[in-house]
């Protein structure tokens with residue numbers, strides 16, 4: 001298989017990154033993780049801006065870094081295209097010459113480079129700005145020029161470092177779907193580094209989650225969103241997550257208390273459930289829900305259409321509940337107020353830890 005394969009370790013002071021990564025040709029993999037997880041370090045290593053401590057990287061069947069074998073191929077000979085967060089276009093060159101630049105450095109003629117650059121600017125829809133300088137381009141246009149510049153050299157690996165971060169919300173949505181369309185036509189491997197779960201979910205076919213220099217989860221977006229394996233991922237996808245030990249349909253939660261689940265299992269498990277499934281009550285609720293306990297509100301956070309309430313179970317699990325603004329008023333919900341939480345076992349998803 002060509003594409004990209006890597007088994008890399010990098011030490012930077014007290015931080016160390018150990019990452020096994022495979023991206024198939026035509027595949028888009030998103031690398032996500034909290035600040036300081038090692039995403040940029042990984043990206044720089046793949047681009048050849050940082051050397052490995054140990055391990056190896058292969059791009060399109062060619063070893064480009066392998067300290068054990070004395071191999072290190074510099075960036076310009078790696079067949080890698082990079083789109084950085086702030087695009088890093090040359091300010092004194094026109095859009096056309098920015099795109100042609102990569103081909104010129106590969107020894108192609110000026111005419112040939114410009115011809116290819118023009119074709120790419122057309123493809124990404126900014127041909128009419130060919131003679132504008134970066135300062136005269138909008139964020140969305142600059143992003144398209146940066147993509148054209150990265151793809152014009154037919155790289156085997158495309159690295160996208162927060163490619164939409166510099167755009168405002170409206171432009172972002174439009175450029176995201178356009179970028180996805182261009183990537184669909186690209187037959188090389190793509191690695192997308194992003195903080196935005198929506199970018200990862202919408203654009204990638206696989207998500208690799210890095211925390212503290214280690215991969216904590218690797219799977220298709222649907223699986224990551226449905227069965228998060230860490231607190232960070234659960235927060236990202238907006239789910240409650242608890243770790244514990246199951247005996248049939250009862251889970252003893254590591255932090256205290258127990259949860260009733262619908263699917264019988266045994267052993268170490270993770271239990272997730274959506275905040276929208278958790279209802280709040282002033283008095284102990286009647287009804288068939290198996291998970292019912294009293295707690296105290298620790299925070300209220302306004303969201304797009306709901307209010308997210310965090311309830312400390314005081315010995316029972318702490319849960320997030322999404323309620324309407326009307327419910328906040330009717331139940332008189334406030335930080336410090338006592339409240340009952342309730343949700344059905346059938347609303348939970350239980351899976352091996």
Ligand SMILES: Nc1ncnc2c1ncn2[C@@H]1O[C@H](COP(=O)(O)OP(=O)(O)OP(=O)(O)O)[C@@H](O)[C@H]1O
Pocket residue numbers: 012013015033034035036037038039040041042
């Ligand atoms: N030049 C450096 N020298 C030493 N340590 C560094 C250097 N650059 C980064 N680090 C350390 O490496 C770790 C990983 O940083 P990195 O920038 O790769 O994380 P990240 O996941 O990209 O974070 P962010 O989302 O904040 O960009 C951090 O703990 C950081 O302190």
